[in-house]
Structure formats: C-alpha cells, structure tokens
Amino acid sequence: KQEVTQIPAALSVPEGENLVLNCSFTDSAIYNLQWFRQDPGKGLTSLLLIQSSQREQTSGRLNASLDKSSGRSTLYIAASQPGDSATYLCAPLINKFYFGSGTKLNVKP
Amino acid sequence: GAGVSQSPSNKVTEKGKDVELRCDPISGHTALYWYRQSLGQGLEFLIYFQGNSAPDKSGLPSDRFSAERTGGSVSTLTIQRTQQEDSAVYLCASSLERDRGLHTFGSGTRLTVV
Numbered sequence: 001k002q003e004v005t006q007i008p009a010a011l012s013v014p015e016g017e018n019l020v021l022n023c024s025f026t027d028s029a030i031y032n033l034q035w036f037r038q039d040p041g042k043g044l045t046s047l048l049l050i051q052s053s054q055r056e057q058t059s060g061r062l063n064a065s066l067d068k069s070s071g072r073s074t075l076y077i078a079a080s081q082p083g084d085s086a087t088y089l090c091a092p093l094i095n096k097f098y099f100g101s102g103t104k105l106n107v108k109p
Numbered sequence: 110g111a112g113v114s115q116s117p118s119n120k121v122t123e124k125g126k127d128v129e130l131r132c133d134p135i136s137g138h139t140a141l142y143w144y145r146q147s148l149g150q151g152l153e154f155l156i157y158f159q160g161n162s163a164p165d166k167s168g169l170p171s172d173r174f175s176a177e178r179t180g181g182s183v184s185t186l187t188i189q190r191t192q193q194e195d196s197a198v199y200l201c202a203s204s205l206e207r208d209r210g211l212h213t214f215g216s217g218t219r220l221t222v223v
Contacts, residue, residue, distance in 0.1 A: 004151075034211075036214075043200060043214040044200065044202075045214075046211065089152065095157070095165065096142060096157050096165065097142070097144075097152075101150070102151065
C-alpha cells in the first residue's frame with residue numbers, strides 16, 4: 001500500500017517568505033502526482049498536476065517538482081501571502097489517489 | 110454543471126439511522142471517486158467508479174457502506190445504521206479517464222452522527 005508522508009505537518013511564516021513543502025511516497029509506480037489545497041470547511045482545489053514523465057510544473061508563484069525514482073515531490077511557494085494559508089495535500093495517483101496528511105500553512109501578515 | 114456538486118452540504122443524523130449522500134460529477138467525466146476525511150485525519154479512499162467497469166470498493170470500511178452510480182453519472186453513497194465514528198466530511202471527485210488525474214473535487218458533505 002502506498003504510504004505518503006508530508007513534512008512539515010505545520011508551518012507558520014511571515015508574509016513574503018519563500019517556502020518548500022515536502023512529500024515522500026513509498027511506491028514509485030505512479031501515473032502522476034497532484035498537489036491540492038484545502039481551505040477549512042471547503043473541498044479540495046487542484047493546484048498542480050505532474051505527470052510521471054515530467055520533472056516539474058509551474059503555475060504562478062507555485063512550482064512543484066517530482067523525483068519519481070526516489071519517491072519525492074516538493075511544492076515551492078514564492079513570496080508567500082496571507083491568502084496562501086491553507087492545508088496543502090500531496091497525492092500520488094496509481095489507480096486512486098493516496099493522500100498525505102498535509103502541511104498546514106499559516107502566512108502571517 | 111461546471112463543477113462537482115454534492116448534496117446535502119451538511120447532514121446531522123441520529124445514530125442507527127441510514128443516510129444517503131449524493132454526488133453529481135462533471136458532465137462527461139467517466140471516473141468518480143468517494144473519499145472521506147475524519148477530524149484531524151488525512152483523506153481516506155472509499156470507492157472508485159470507472160465507466161461500466163466493476164467499481165473498486167476496496168476502501169469501504171464496512172458492509173454498512175455502499176455506493177451506486179446510475180447511468181454513469183450521479184452517484185449515491187449510502188451508510189446504513191450510522192455510528193458516531195462515521196462522522197466525517199465525505200468528498201466526491203470526478204475526472205476524465207484519459208487524464209488519470211485532474212481530479213475535480215466537490216465541496217463535500219459534512220456528516221455528523223449524534
């Protein structure tokens with residue numbers, strides 16, 4: 001069974017800092033990996049999707065990298081803003097998503 | 110519709126009652142997933158529908174849980190004889206098969222069993 005670990009579990013930073021959220025997974029036979037954002041009381045919002053053949057994807061201030069062979073992905077957030085405060089979930093996909101427990105991010109104004 | 114729609118958004122039920130949760134996926138999406146998130150826990154896979162194939166039920170926690178997908182579109186998750194540990198947010202997602210990803214999630218149904 002796929003095990004997904006996200007580090008750190010929680011992170012509190014002042015506005016403007018660059019951040020790195022880490023994700024590791026045990027089964028590297030994935031189709032792709034997706035990063036989601038979850039706001040309290042809301043559903044999940046897809047942020048970035050990296051196919052297994054890709055090394056990274058970028059969207060605005062977000063950059064996600066994938067090292068499939070070592071079972072790692074990172075989400076880089078540049079110039080963090082208070083609106084980035086949320087829980088970030090990493091989810092590698094085999095026939096279904098396996099989710100980590102997330103990193104709870106708080107960006108202080 | 111434009112997104113995945115789930116209803117109800119909130120449900121409070123008495124222990125022992127049955128509940129039905131509904132998911133309307135994005136039109137044309139052949140894959141549909143149910144997950145749940147208990148308080149303080151990560152997302153837990155429940156069941157996966159793909160087209161006309163037999164569903165992957167490997168995540169259902171007990172035989173009190175069942176799900177149907179009628180006409181390859183709307184899905185209903187049924188929980189019989191609810192227990193307090195069933196209290197969670199139940200999330201539905203859909204995707205196009207060929208994308209194997211680009212999952213779009215609904216806003217969830219928050220179930221509270223009292």
